[in-house]
Structures are given as structure tokens and as C-alpha cells.
Amino acid sequence: MTSNSLADIVEKMKAGSITRGWGAVCAFNRERLNRVLQQQWLEKYDGASYLPVFSGSMDLNDSGTEYGVMTQVMLGKPLLSFEPARLDTSRAKLTLSILGGNFSVHEKNRGLLYEFDITEAHGYTLTVELDLSLVVGVVDRLGRVTLDLSKGTRFSCNLPGSATGQTKIGAYFDERFKALPPERQVYVLGILDLKGQSDLTPTDFVVLTQRAPGAEVARAKNAADGAVVVMIKLRGSEYGGETPSPERFPYLIPDDGDYSATMVLAEEYVSRSDDDKLALIQSLLFPGEKNVFVEHSRHVPKDLVIFGSLDPSSTSLTIEPGVHVMKAGSVPFEYKAYLNGIATNVTWSVRSLNSNTSAGTINSTSGFYQPVTGAELGRDLVRNIVTASYTDPQTQIEHKVQALLLVSTRSMAISPGVVSRIEGQTSTVTFVATALRGATLTWKQPLYGTLSVSGHTATYTPPSAAQLLALPEFTVVDTITVEDDTGETVEASVVLTRVAPTLDIEPRFSASVERFASVTLRERSGAPDALTRTWQVIGEGTVSSDGIYTAPAAPRRPYDIVRCEISHPDFGLLYAGYSIIKLASHIEEARWTGLNKFQLVAMRSEKLFANGFQQLQLQAIIQTNGAPLNQEEEDSLRMFYVQSNQQVPEVPALQEGIEDVSGTQALWAQTRDSNRFKPYPGMASGETQTQSGVSASSDRIDLFMVTRSPLATQFYAVFDDVLGNPWRSDIYPGTEDGIISLVPQAVPSPQKDDYKMERTRVAGGGGNNPDPNDDYDFDNFLETVDYWALTYRRDQQVGVDFLTVEVEEPWSIVQWESDAPNETMFSYTGWAYKDSTKPSSGNVMQYDPVLIKNLGTRIKSEMLTSLALNKIRIGLFRESHNVSPPPDKPNIRQDKYPELHPLRGEKIKLDLRDDEGNYHKVAIGFVANDRNRLFADVRGD
Numbered sequence: 001m002t003s004n005s006l007a008d009i010v011e012k013m014k015a016g017s018i019t020r021g022w023g024a025v026c027a028f029n030r031e032r033l034n035r036v037l038q039q040q041w042l043e044k045y046d047g048a049s050y051l052p053v054f055s056g057s058m059d060l061n062d063s064g065t066e067y068g069v070m071t072q073v074m075l076g077k078p079l080l081s082f083e084p085a086r087l088d089t090s091r092a093k094l095t096l097s098i099l100g101g102n103f104s105v106h107e108k109n110r111g112l113l114y115e116f117d118i119t120e121a122h123g124y125t126l127t128v129e130l131d132l133s134l135v136v137g138v139v140d141r142l143g144r145v146t147l148d149l150s151k152g153t154r155f156s157c158n159l160p161g162s163a164t165g166q167t168k169i170g171a172y173f174d175e176r177f178k179a180l181p182p183e184r185q186v187y188v189l190g191i192l193d194l195k196g197q198s199d200l201t202p203t204d205f206v207v208l209t210q211r212a213p214g215a216e217v218a219r220a221k222n223a224a225d226g227a228v229v230v231m232i233k234l235r236g237s238e239y240g241g242e243t244p245s246p247e248r249f250p251y252l253i254p255d256d257g258d259y260s261a262t263m264v265l266a267e268e269y270v271s272r273s274d275d276d277k278l279a280l281i282q283s284l285l286f287p288g289e290k291n292v293f294v295e296h297s298r299h300v301p302k303d304l305v306i307f308g309s310l311d312p313s314s315t316s317l318t319i320e321p322g323v324h325v326m327k328a329g330s331v332p333f334e335y336k337a338y339l340n341g342i343a344t345n346v347t348w349s350v351r352s353l354n355s356n357t358s359a360g361t362i363n364s365t366s367g368f369y370q371p372v373t374g375a376e377l378g379r380d381l382v383r384n385i386v387t388a389s390y391t392d393p394q395t396q397i398e399h400k401v402q403a404l405l406l407v408s409t410r411s412m413a414i415s416p417g418v419v420s421r422i423e424g425q426t427s428t429v430t431f432v433a434t435a436l437r438g439a440t441l442t443w444k445q446p447l448y449g450t451l452s453v454s455g456h457t458a459t460y461t462p463p464s465a466a467q468l469l470a471l472p473e474f475t476v477v478d479t480i481t482v483e484d485d486t487g488e489t490v491e492a493s494v495v496l497t498r499v500a501p502t503l504d505i506e507p508r509f510s511a512s513v514e515r516f517a518s519v520t521l522r523e524r525s526g527a528p529d530a531l532t533r534t535w536q537v538i539g540e541g542t543v544s545s546d547g548i549y550t551a552p553a554a555p556r557r558p559y560d561i562v563r564c565e566i567s568h569p570d571f572g573l574l575y576a577g578y579s580i581i582k583l584a585s586h587i588e589e590a591r592w593t594g595l596n597k598f599q600l601v602a603m604r605s606e607k608l609f610a611n612g613f614q615q616l617q618l619q620a621i622i623q624t625n626g627a628p629l630n631q632e633e634e635d636s637l638r639m640f641y642v643q644s645n646q647q648v649p650e651v652p653a654l655q656e657g658i659e660d661v662s663g664t665q666a667l668w669a670q671t672r673d674s675n676r677f678k679p680y681p682g683m684a685s686g687e688t689q690t691q692s693g694v695s696a697s698s699d700r701i702d703l704f705m706v707t708r709s710p711l712a713t714q715f716y717a718v719f720d721d722v723l724g725n726p727w728r729s730d731i732y733p734g735t736e737d738g739i740i741s742l743v744p745q746a747v748p749s750p751q752k753d754d755y756k757m758e759r760t761r762v763a764g765g766g767g768n769n770p771d772p773n774d775d776y777d778f779d780n781f782l783e784t785v786d787y788w789a790l791t792y793r794r795d796q797q798v799g800v801d802f803l804t805v806e807v808e809e810p811w812s813i814v815q816w817e818s819d820a821p822n823e824t825m826f827s828y829t830g831w832a833y834k835d836s837t838k839p840s841s842g843n844v845m846q847y848d849p850v851l852i853k854n855l856g857t858r859i860k861s862e863m864l865t866s867l868a869l870n871k872i873r874i875g876l877f878r879e880s881h882n883v884s885p886p887p888d889k890p891n892i893r894q895d896k897y898p899e900l901h902p903l904r905g906e907k908i909k910l911d912l913r914d915d916e917g918n919y920h921k922v923a924i925g926f927v928a929n930d931r932n933r934l935f936a937d938v939r940g941d
Contacts, residue, residue, distance in 0.1 A: 002214035006254035021241025023234030048635035060165035073101030082226025085209035087246035111508030114416035121434035128152035149185035186653035191285035199236030378589025439484035503577030592626035605682025610744035613657035613917030642714035667709035782880035812848035815931035821895035827931035
């Protein structure tokens with residue numbers, strides 16, 4: 001592996017600026033970005049945005065004679081790698097392990113070829129080659145570096161089979177991902193805050209990927225390593241830069257220390273103040289505020305280069321382990337929680353995604369988890385979510401983190417579980433056995449074929465053609481047995497036949513047949529009824545003379561083979577074939593088979609403002625005829641249009657609503673997550689629930705709708721059961737309350753009188769006299785600080801807060817007492833807003849860079865009074881003529897500061913969104929010929 005030390009990088013950078021016209025460059029390495037991805041993957045399990053399990057079938061060859069069946073396949077955390085990366089592209093590869101599920105391969109004429117249950121230890125994966133993309137939020141002005149699985153350029157899966165089959169499995173996943181809601185498949189690697197006004201504020205960026213030095217060498221140990229490189233345009237640059245040369249641009253992550261992130265500031269900005277450099281670092285954000293950029297050292301070979309690491313933030317709560325698999329009935333397992341790397345006390349809870357009875361229990365204080373017994377496990381593989389909750393004693397902010405816990409009926413697995421071989425088909429079979437705790441495995445030699453063993457893998461060689469013809473029966477089973485060091489075993493079956501089966505039995509394969517359950521088997525020979533039909537079970541179940549199979553009460557083996565032979569008294573055996581029965585390893589928990597109620601209810605009102613952000617909360621009330629829905633069934637709920645039967649789009653990933661941008665097609669959107677905007681005034685939710693008249697045992701599922709449509713629209717809801725079958729509220733059980741009509745309301749048109757500017761004197765003496773004709777507070781107090789509060793009342797009645805604030809250039813305005821060139825009576829403004837999404841942002845007054853450059857140290861960023869959340873203040877700073885001003889505060893003479901003239905006569909332009917989701921365009925300026933007072937008006941642009 002090629003060395004790439006810090007000293008080497010600095011030496012290369014001495015040759016000249018590497019930024020190629022960009023204002024700054026940031027690079028992040030693979031290891032830490034994968035930690036960010038795992039955090040998000042687990043966070044998705046806190047709601048309904050996790051990846052679903054996949055079930056379906058796909059052709060495995062071009063002729064369509066071979067097909068695969070996938071059942072409940074669960075994908076693991078995404079891992080980023082850089083094999084396809086090149087610095088002039090944004091390509092990367094994402095690999096998702098397969099944690100569980102079942103896969104079988106069938107041939108249309110011969111039936112089942114092989115079948116097996118999957119564990120993560122088998123090493124099966126889905127890989128996606130994709131381009132990293134840039135998403136900029138219109139409302140929050142945050143630029144996000146994203147991975148969107150629906151935009152993958154090539155999907156491939158290494159489940160056993162031919163290269164063609166693996167490509168077709170990849171195409172199946174490609175199709176399924178494109179149909180998923182965006183929030184289930186979009187991941188954020190990093191964020192740039194684009195809202196600052198400094199010359200070093202990022203305004204635009206390009207995302208590239210770069211392989212690590214030496215990674216392209218054949219069989220290199222670091223073949224997957226690389227970095228995401230972000231080329232950043234800064235506000236102080238008129239243009240962006242050019243794509244750097246892959247051959248000459250250095251790899252910015254040193255390999256001789258704990259470095260995982262590097263920032264480069266272009267040479268032209270190096271002379272700027274340390275505060276500005278810090279501001280640039282602070283504009284680097286990460287999803288969930290769980291990670292921060294930590295500086296280790298800085299150097300100035302030409303550009304300024306800051307070497308650092310991407311470390312957990314002080315509020316980063318983690319669980320160990322993040323993913324765990326255990327056997328039902330095992331001894332308790334202890335979870336640990338860490339806050340900023342230090343073990344901490346949390347509150348623990350556990351819930352199941354796919355079972356109502358098998359979640360097990362966890363001690364709320366100690367973190368000891370106890371699974372249910374094997375007899376109580378209601379699914380073959382139970383998927384649980386363990387949650388740790390912690391409330392910061394200082395801020396009272398709650399932090400939560402999730403871990404995935406899989407509970408299985410077995411501690412061992414083997415792949416494939418069953419496979420068939422016939423005369424002339426003597427190819428070997430590779431078996432892979434896995435154990436949960438890495439036990440030593442012992443393979444037993446089968447009765448007919450032979451095994452060549454290598455650790456957890458064994459190659460089975462079937463009997464020769466001659467040996468097959470000599471089998472004692474037309475159909476026999478060769479058992480492959482693996483035993484661990486505790487004596488537990490797992491078995492696979494090889495079905496051997498003398499020649500190709502001549503009898504077609506339906507069904508050829510039956511999966512997960514429960515104890516005592518029956519399967520009706522039918523042979524399709526068309527032979528006369530007078531011929532003798534002999535049915536027999538190779539295994540533990542029984543079969544009647546007319547082909548009705550009954551599963552055993554307590555199966556010890558995973559498969560039964562039911563064979564049927566048709567013979568003639570004179571000619572002997574005429575037809576022979578078999579069916580494979582896979583026996584359930586658990587007692588299936590109670591389920592439901594139909595719905596008694598599927599009702600849609602508006603929780604407050606059926607009205608909402610058509611601004612794209614105000615949510616209308618709905619509740620789906622679902623009553624089954626048996627067990628309640630499980631969590632996955634609830635999480636599959638989504639809304640459809642009655643008129644078109646099309647699914648309502650999801651609120652785009654990383655957004656709170658439907659952004660008002662050109663090209664937006666969605667008039668309605670749905671989400672399972674509530675946002676921070678207030679609902680439309682209406683009846684209280686408690687009244688709605690009381691009137692619904694349904695029992696407390698009903699499932700109640702919340703969801704939210706937003707719209708930009710002017711028209712009332714009807715909707716129905718759909719959810720999927722455990723088998724993937726859809727259930728519609730307008731059909732099951734088919735009552736009128738399965739359809740709901742939602743009524744958009746026109747967005748208010750604010751008038752000037754709806755806005756008020758209210759003054760508070762915070763320094764310099766005087767009071768808060770609101771009389772516009774009384775100048776006492778100004779004539780008698782010449783050097784003052786006033787904070788002007790902008791307030792809005794819809795229709796002059798309903799008071800609202802502002803949840804988002806954008807200030808266009810300029811950020812400050814100025815006013816002199818008169819037009820005289822030697823005038824020194826001078827006023828200027830700043831502004832402050834405390835965002836509820838960033839409570840740690842502090843009370844900071846913001847100013848236009850031109851003002852800061854000219855007025856220097858007289859500009860104070862600290863506010864003199866604390867600022868409440870979601871409130872905006874305009875600071876008005878008044879200065880007067882001083883005969884002998886102090887050295888640090890010289891007079892501001894009008895003719896001596898021509899650079900301030902563009903700020904005179906201007907207005908502060910605010911783009912605001914209130915807490916009902918409505919948009920405002922407001923201008924704030926000085927009252928005509930008055931440097932003492934401010935006014936607010938509606939902008940017409």
C-alpha cells in the first residue's frame with residue numbers, strides 16, 4: 001500500500017494551490033462515513049422509513065425456464081466503498097449485507113432445484129453502483145451530500161447461481177428500490193450550511209469521489225478505500241472552479257495518524273481572520289448532529305490545510321452492539337449505551353417489527369435482554385428494535401438510538417438446505433454452514449455421496465450415474481449433517497433419483513408447513529385410476545393413500561420428501577416423482593384473516609392551508625378478525641387517490657413538505673412523520689376519537705398529508721399483510737368511512753397592517769414609548785440600542801411565530817441624520833433569529849459584511865438580551881457626534897465612508913415561513929427621513 005503521510009501531503013501542496021478555482025475543499029474518508037451511514041440506517045427504525053423485507057420472484061435465465069423465489073429477505077446496513085471511484089466523477093459503491101430470509105431456485109419442468117435460509121454469516125450481499133448527488137433544501141438552505149439507492153446505475157447480488165441469474169436478481173432489487181418511498185432509501189453523508197453572509201460561507205458545491213493511494217493495485221488490501229471530496233464555491237468567489245486532475249490532485253487524508261477529514265481553504269482567503277475560518281468549519285454539519293469535525297493541525301504550504309477527524313459529538317448516543325443475532329431461549333444478553341464514548345445510564349425498551357408475541361423483554365435500567373423460549377417464538381426469524389433513551393439534565397433534550405436484534409429458532413444454518421441431483425447431473429454442491437457464536441463445526445459423511453470439508457465449507461460429490469441406478473429406491477435422501485462443539489446439529493438434504501422424475505406432483509415444494517398442518521398433493525400423470533399409486537414419506541410426517549400429507553407434531557428435521565410411484569401389475573414402475581415439504585421450525589403465532597373495520601378519520605379538521613407544509617393529521621383505524629396488525633404491517637400503510645388509484649407521493653426525503661420550486665409536480669404528499677408546523681384550527685383530536693366508536697383494541701395508525709392543490713380530493717388507504725397482499729380501506733370491509741375527502745384552504749394574502757414592528761430599548765437610556773409623534777426617547781438619548789420585534793397576526797387575529805428566516809442581501813441598512821457630507825449622526829442595523837432546530841446557536845446579531853469591514857470593532861455580535869426561540873429581532877444602533885471620540889470608536893462621517901452608501905435607502909428583505917406553513921415576503925426599512933424608527937411592509941417582488 002502506498003504511503004500517504006501528513007508530511008507528504010503538505011510537501012505536495014507547496015507546489016501551488018490545489019483548489020483549482022474553488023474557495024474550499026473538504027475530504028472525508030470511508031471508515032468514518034460508514035459510521036455515519038450505520039447511524040442513519042439504525043435511526044430509520046425509529047419510525048416507518050426503514051427498508052422493508054423483500055419477497056417476490058424473478059427469472060434467472062433468458063429463456064424463462066428457471067426462476068427464483070425470495071421470501072422475507074432483510075438487508076443490512078449500507079457500506080460505502082470506492083472501487084469505481086475516479087476524481088473526475090462522483091461514483092461510489094454501496095454494499096448491503098443480507099441479514100435473513102429465504103431463497104429458492106426452481107426449474108419449470110423439474111421443480112425445486114435448491115432452497116435455503118439465509119444468515120448474515122453466509123456473506124450474501126446486494127451491491128449498488130451509484131453517483132453521489134447534491135440536494136439543496138429550499139426552506140432550510142442546507143446542502144446535503146446524499147446517496148439515493150433508487151438512482152443506482154447497476155445492482156448485483158451474489159446469491160448462489162449463474163452470473164446471468166445474479167444480474168437478474170440485481171435487476172429485481174433495482175425495480176423494487178425505484179418503487180420505494182424516498183425516505184426509505186436516501187442517506188446523507190454530510191451537510192453544508194448555505195445560510196451565512198460571510199465571504200467564507202459556502203454557496204454551492206460539487207461532489208466527487210477519489211480512490212486511496214495504491215487502492216487500484218490488483219489485490220490491494222485497501223482496494224475499497226477512498227474519500228468523498230467536496231469542491232466548495234464560497235460567497236466571496238464570483239465563479240466556481242474546475243474539476244481537478246485525478247493524476248495531480250493529492251489524496252487529502254493522511255495515513256500516519258487518526259485522520260478522517262481534511263479541509264482546504266484557497267490561498268486567496270488565507271489572510272482572513274481566524275473567526276472566519278472557524279465559521280467555515282462550523283458550516284460543515286452532519287445528519288442528526290451526531291458527528292463533528294475536530295481539528296488536529298493546520299498548515300499553510302500555499303492553501304490553508306486543516307487536518308482533522310470526524311468524531312462523535314458530545315450528544316452522540318450509541319448502542320453496542322448495533323446489530324446482534326441470538327437464538328430463542330438463550331441466556332440474557334447485556335446491551336451497553338455510550339454517550340460521547342463513555343458508558344452512561346439510559347432507559348431501555350424493545351419492540352418487534354414482525355411479531356406481536358415474540359419481542360422478549362429488556363430490563364429498562366440494566367439493558368439485559370431476555371428472548372422468548374424456542375416454543376414461544378412466533379416467527380422463524382423475529383426482528384426486534386432495541387431503543388436506548390437519554391434525557392440531557394441540562395437541556396432536557398431527549399436523545400434516542402436504536403439497535404437491531406434478530407432472534408432465530410436455530411443457532412446454526414446451512415446453505416443450501418435442500419438440493420436435487422439426478423442421473424447424468426453429477427456436478428458437485430458447495431455447502432456453507434454458519435454458527436452464531438463461531439463454534440468449531442464437524443461434518444459427517446453422507447450415506448451415498450462424499451464430502452470434502454474445509455472449515456465451514458464442504459463440497460458434496462453425488463454418486464456416479466452407475467451408483468444412482470443402483471439406489472435401493474427410485475428416490476432417496478442423502479443427509480448432510482453438521483455438528484457444533486455443544487452437540488447441536490443442522491441438516492441439509494440432497495434428493496437423489498435414479499433418473500429424471502417422470503411424475504409431476506403439485507405442489508412441487510411447500511414452504512414453512514406448520515406442525516400438524518396438512519398439504520393436499522396431486523399427481524398429474526393422467527394415468528388410469530386402476531393403476532396402483534403408492535405414496536410414501538421420507539421423513540417424519542405421514543401421507544394418506546390419496547396424497548394428503550400431515551406434518552409431524554415436533555419435527556426434528558427441516559424437510560420431508562413425499563414420493564409417489566405409479567406402477568402396473570405386469571409392467572412394474574411406470575411413473576415416479578416427489579414433492580419437497582419444508583417444515584416450520586417454530587409454532588406460528590396467531591394471525592388475522594380479515595378486517596372488521598378500516599376507517600379513515602381526520603384528527604382535527606379536514607381542512608389545511610395549501611402551502612405545502614401545514615400537515616393534516618389522519619388516523620387509520622383498523623380492526624381485524626383476529627390478532628392485531630404487527631408493526632411492519634402498520635408501517636406499510638400509505639394513501640391513494642380515489643380518482644386515479646395512484647399512490648400519493650411521499651414527502652421528499654430530507655424535506656418537511658412540498659417545496660415551492662420550479663418543476664414540482666406533486667400537489668399532495670404523505671408522510672408518517674409529523675413536522676413542526678401547526679395544524680389548521682379545528683376540533684380536538686380527543687373528540688374525534690370519542691366519536692369514532694371503535695374499541696380500544698383497534699390499531700390506530702397516524703399519518704400526515706400536505707398539499708399545494710386548490711381542490712378538495714378523495715383518498716383511501718392501503719396496507720400490506722405479512723404475505724405482501726394489499727388491503728384497501730375502500731374495499732375491506734367496504735364501508736363509506738374507508739374514503740376521506742380533504743379540503744385545501746387558500747393561502748392567506750398578508751396585508752401591511754398584519755405586520756407590526758415593536759421597539760424595546762436595551763441600552764443607552766430612555767424607554768419604549770410607542771407614540772410615533774413623540775421623539776423624547778431619541779432627542780434626549782443619542783447613542784442607543786433598540787431591538788425591534790417583527791410580529792404577524794393572520795387576519796389581524798391569529799398570532800404566529802416564524803419557523804424559517806432567510807435574509808437577502810444586504811443584511812444591514814444605514815441612515816444618517818441628514819444628507820450633509822460631514823454628517824456624523826448615524827444609525828445602522830443588524831438582525832438576529834434563534835432557530836428552534838438549532839437551540840445551541842446562541843443569541844448572535846448578524847451584520848452585512850460591508851458594515852463589518854467598515855465599522856470594525858464597534859460591531860458587537862453578542863445580543864444584550866436573550867432571544868426566545870422562533871423570534872426575529874432587528875437591532876437598531878444609533879450613534880451621535882462626539883467632539884473627542886475614543887480611539888476605538890471614531891466618528892462615522894458620511895463623506896468618509898463611501899462604501900456604506902449602497903446600504904443607505906435600502907430595505908432588509910426577509911423571506912419567512914410561519915408556524916402554519918405560510919410564506920411571507922417582508923421588507924423592513926427606516927421610516928422616511930428618520931434614522932430612529934423602522935417599519936415593515938409587504939414586498940411585491
